[in-house]
Amino acid sequence: MLDSSSRSELHEPELGPGQAQQGHERPTAPPCQRGREQPEAADAVRMAQPDLQCDAAAEAVADQVNPVELERIVSDWRDDLSNKAQDYLPTSLNWPEGMAPPHFVTYIGAGGRSGMLLGAAYAQNPSLPRPAGFVENWRQDPAVMLCLANRVGAPLFNIVNSGLWLPGNFKFGTQFGDPAGVLVQIGSVGLLKMALDSINASVFQASVEDIVGWQANGLHKESGFEGQARFGFATFYVMCRLALENGLPMKMHY
DSSP states (O other): OEEOSOOSSTTOOTTOTTOOOOOOOOSOOOOOOOEEOOOOOOSTTOOOOOOOEEOOSOSOOOSSOOHHHHHHHHHHHHHHHHHHTTTTOSSOOOOOOSSSSOOOOEEOHHHHHHHHHHHHHHHHOTTSOOOSSOOSOGGGOHHHHHHHHOGGGOHHHHHHTOSEEESSOOOOOEEEEOTTSOEEEEEEHHHHHHHHHHHIIIIIOOOHHHHHHHHHHOOOGGGHHHHHHHHHHHHHHHHHHHHHHHTOOEEEEO
């Protein structure tokens, strides 16, 4: 999980440099609510995008859900999504749930996430001049605005601008209610890795060792835009590798 919530210290990752935490998911998510979701393109080949609807797991759920019940809720949600998207998936969605599997968390912060989104936007629009200084508001950036105005023509930006990536290599993106009922843009971990590799090849040409070092160094405003983009990219890259290696979903936490 990538934590982009506000923190008092901008440059400090949640677990410290180069660390990955194994622990347990906290029981905070009630089941998904019934709602209508509109799909959104996420890849350059413009494959068919499923229009999916999430079933409510229960009519009412307490604010605090015990871990056993949470495991059932998430497993039911996974199976519901897998069934609804079966015509688009090469294989059924499946990953280990419960308290036993490993759980990895790191802190990316608003500045780091901005760096990743901006890096993808400028990789998508290489003719635009890149900013020199640290960018506080990515939404008003000209490269981002071009990507938002032409989503079909901005696959790299769309992929990294998702909120949840599921195990597998399916090549489409869609919106669907998460287990808490919050509408979220979903892609696959394999598709995210492909996008990150493409961004690295076109922008950074960095080794794995360099990328890991960028994340370990943290985020510092005085490093300007390039430092911001490197940290955001590196944090996504490291967490994506962990998700791939362990067959786990990857989620943004706001």
